Amino acid sequence: MPSPSALPAHLLLLADSRLPAGGHAHSGGLEPAVAAGAVTDVASLAAFLRGRLATAGLVAAALAAASCHHATTRADVGEGHTTPGDAGPDGWGLLDAEADARTPSPAQRSASRAQGRSLLRVARATWPHPSLDALAAGAAGHGPHHPLVIGAATAAMGGTAAQAAAVTAYGTVTGAASAAVRLLGLDPLSVNRALGTLAARIDAVAADAAARADGPWAGLPALTAPQLDLYAETHRKAELRLFES
Amino acid sequence: MGAVHDHDPHRAAPARGRALRLGIGGPVGSGKTALTAALCRTLRDELELAVVTNDIYTTEDADFLRREAVLPDDRIAAVRTGACPHTAIRDDISANLDAVEALEARHGRLDLIIVESGGDNLTALFSRGLADRQIFVLDVAGGDDVPRKGGLGVAAADLLVINKTDLAPLVGSDLDMMGRDAARVRDGRPVAFTSLRERPSAPEVAAWVRAVLREAHEEAHEEAHQEVHDEAHRDAASRAHAPTA
Numbered sequence: 001m002p003s004p005s006a007l008p009a010h011l012l013l014l015a016d017s018r019l020p021a022g023g024h025a026h027s028g029g030l031e032p033a034v035a036a037g038a039v040t041d042v043a044s045l046a047a048f049l050r051g052r053l054a055t056a057g058l059v060a061a062a063l064a065a066a067s068c069h070h071a072t073t074r075a076d077v078g079e080g081h082t083t084p085g086d087a088g089p090d091g092w093g094l095l096d097a098e099a100d101a102r103t104p105s106p107a108q109r110s111a112s113r114a115q116g117r118s119l120l121r122v123a124r125a126t127w128p129h130p131s132l133d134a135l136a137a138g139a140a141g142h143g144p145h146h147p148l149v150i151g152a153a154t155a156a157m158g159g160t161a162a163q164a165a166a167v168t169a170y171g172t173v174t175g176a177a178s179a180a181v182r183l184l185g186l187d188p189l190s191v192n193r194a195l196g197t198l199a200a201r202i203d204a205v206a207a208d209a210a211a212r213a214d215g216p217w218a219g220l221p222a223l224t225a226p227q228l229d230l231y232a233e234t235h236r237k238a239e240l241r242l243f244e245s
Numbered sequence: 246m247g248a249v250h251d252h253d254p255h256r257a258a259p260a261r262g263r264a265l266r267l268g269i270g271g272p273v274g275s276g277k278t279a280l281t282a283a284l285c286r287t288l289r290d291e292l293e294l295a296v297v298t299n300d301i302y303t304t305e306d307a308d309f310l311r312r313e314a315v316l317p318d319d320r321i322a323a324v325r326t327g328a329c330p331h332t333a334i335r336d337d338i339s340a341n342l343d344a345v346e347a348l349e350a351r352h353g354r355l356d357l358i359i360v361e362s363g364g365d366n367l368t369a370l371f372s373r374g375l376a377d378r379q380i381f382v383l384d385v386a387g388g389d390d391v392p393r394k395g396g397l398g399v400a401a402a403d404l405l406v407i408n409k410t411d412l413a414p415l416v417g418s419d420l421d422m423m424g425r426d427a428a429r430v431r432d433g434r435p436v437a438f439t440s441l442r443e444r445p446s447a448p449e450v451a452a453w454v455r456a457v458l459r460e461a462h463e464e465a466h467e468e469a470h471q472e473v474h475d476e477a478h479r480d481a482a483s484r485a486h487a488p489t490a
Binding site for chain 2: 018026114117122241
């Protein structure tokens with residue numbers, strides 16, 4: 001049931017960095033960027049975040065919006081009418097493959113699935129819903145991609161595709177920013193100001209992503225960030241690392 | 246997470262059918278990995294065992310355990326904690342749960358899974374959602390005033406291990422005082438003095454682990470018995486209330 005609140009508390013829970021969904025162990029590619037010397041201060045962090053938001057951020061937000069739309073429209077048939085096809089290639093499996101196709105780096109795929117598994121665990125505990133069950137069944141073994149779970153969880157609490165996109169776009173920069181505070185000892189106030197400066201861009205990316213929620217999945221944004229992909233691969237082989245990705 | 250027991254409402258009894266999860270925490274260098282290795286060597290012939298390590302920076306601890314061949318490689322999993330060892334065992338346990346469940350999926354029924362925390366401070370405590378029981382490891386060389394300072398780990402762990410007792414005369418640590426101070430904050434919970442140099446099999450801790458497993462087994466048995474009893478009672482009641490033909 002849609003919430004009458006402009007800022008529903010369920011949604012705040014989903015966007016909260018304290019949500020126990022494993023995000024604290026991932027840096028969104030920031031740790032290898034620091035190791036490579038590409039991010040050294042607040043200015044270079046801000047540039048990194050802008051790039052990440054415009055590429056990986058838009059792709060993830062669009063996938064989340066599409067997932068939320070899919071979960072909402074599937075759920076319209078009503079409980080007990082979930083077909084086995086939901087788990088197969090015409091349902092969640094296909095959207096999951098679209099996410100795979102937009103994630104060329106195996107390390108990033110595995111990081112996305114690890115976070116998807118963790119989020120699915122807490123989402124099913126907090127907002128039980130047939131779509132989350134179908135998503136779990138469709139990705140047995142390796143876990144669904146992270147943005148798909150954000151979308152389905154948003155649908156499970158009665159949220160909209162636009163809200164799923166907003167939570168996702170926001171998360172693609174806040175996780176990396178918090179990792180920068182830990183890795184570089186940056187002033188947290190300056191880092192938060194940098195995030196505040198990005199707020200309008202985050203909203204714009206979310207709106208762009210949400211506008212495509214009900215379109216064909218093949219047409220979802222497929223922007224790449226080759227340097228982030230390469231960082232993800234070198235990071236996985238690095239001997240010293242604090243973050244999983 | 247199992248039944249809530251009257252004598253300790255905060256204790257999650259292990260759900261039937263899954264391994265008992267034992268957390269081992271404590272400050273850096275106190276001997277957590279050495280204790281884990283010792284327990285594996287001592288218990289591996291009598292129990293189905295696996296280990297999850299939480300490394301701070303590298304996979305050093307998991308590598309050590311594999312090199313020492315205390316268990317087959319596929320029974321040792323490493324979790325990366327994103328610069329926050331206590332977050333991974335307390336606030337957001339999802340990566341550890343993932344590792345524990347993956348080990349159980351791979352090996353079937355296990356008796357005991359040891360989750361070794363990354364080296365941390367005195368406030369570290371395992372979540373009851375991750376560990377059924379927990380050990381906190383101190384060493385005498387870390388200062389004999391540490392038990393007096395207390396902290397969640399020292400006060401609340403199910404077993405406090407004071408390790409490296411062989412070093413006490415060399416560093417001028419007063420073992421009796423450490424024992425008295427610990428007893429004061431631990432409300433009767435046990436303390437074990439160990440020296441893995443003098444007694445490499447950690448017999449004091451292994452005996453405690455065996456007792457814990459016995460107790461968990463008995464609780465599970467009682468629960469099962471109680472359920473059968475309740476069911477029989479319900480059946481009898483429904484028969485008594487059934488309309489006679």
